[in-house]
Amino acid sequence: MSRPIIAIIRGVKPDEATDITAALIEGGIDRIEVPLNSPSPFESISAMAKKFGDKALIGAGTVLTVDDVNAVADAGGKLIVSPNMDVDVIRASKARGLQSFPGVLTPTECFAALQAGSDGLKIFPSFLLGSAGLKAIRAVLPAETPIYMVGGFGPANFAEMLAAGAQGFGMGTKLYQPGYTADEVYKRAVETAEGYDKALEEVSN
Known part of the structure; x- marks a missing residue:
């Protein structure tokens, strides 16, 4: 089951990236971004994509420029x-065949992003909007x-x-967080995935 949860592994290092990715996938989360202000992010993304590209959606976060987009695609x-x-x-993301979540x-901003071709929207920082604000925006999107x-x-x-x-x-x-072991990430991924499944069931009933 692919859950709509994107793991943001800010600060991950290339020598641990594939182990952390494996832990996330095994824990039930298969959408993973490496923020570009992490150490050697493109090296991590390359290793992750080569090993897990057929099992997970791998990409980058904190992407600010077209050059960054092209580097992620490469x-x-x-x-x-x-x-x-x-x-x-x-x-640029769509031109390279990538999924775009601004x-x-x-x-x-929501409508401008959709008009530009984004695949979805990232509400950030979402605690400023809350559920009431989300309901209001969702009603017009x-x-x-x-x-x-x-x-x-x-x-x-x-x-x-x-x-x-x-x-x-x-x-x-x-x-x-930097310093977490793969085992700790796995446990947290399981808790998050189970929490999402329970919430979805609750809302669906």
Whole structure:
């Protein structure tokens, strides 16, 4: 089962990237981004994509420029996540055949991102919007728009955000922080995946 949860492994190093990726996949999370302010991020993305590209959606976060997009694509990444909404970055991502999830917070940014061709939206920092704000924005967006909430959410409030119209989540420090072992990441991935499944069932009933 592929869950709409993107693991944000900020700070991961190339020599541990594949072990951390394996732990996440085994724990039930198969969408993984390496933020570009991590050590040697393209080296990590390349190693991860070569080993797990057929099992997981591997890519980069904190992608700010078209040059970054091209470097991610050249490394084998398939996912571009940004903290901001940059039309050039979105269009470059789509031109290289990558999935694009720009960071947005307002209706204007949401619609501009979709018009530029984004595959979905990353609400960031989503704790500023909350469930009430999400409901308001969701009401005017195309129903099929994937919305990922990033910043301040976890298993304890997955259900609230799913009920408000979120489809998925980006998870950072709750899943990985520098120094975490693969075993610890696996346990956290299992807890997150189980929490999402429980929340989805709760909202569906």
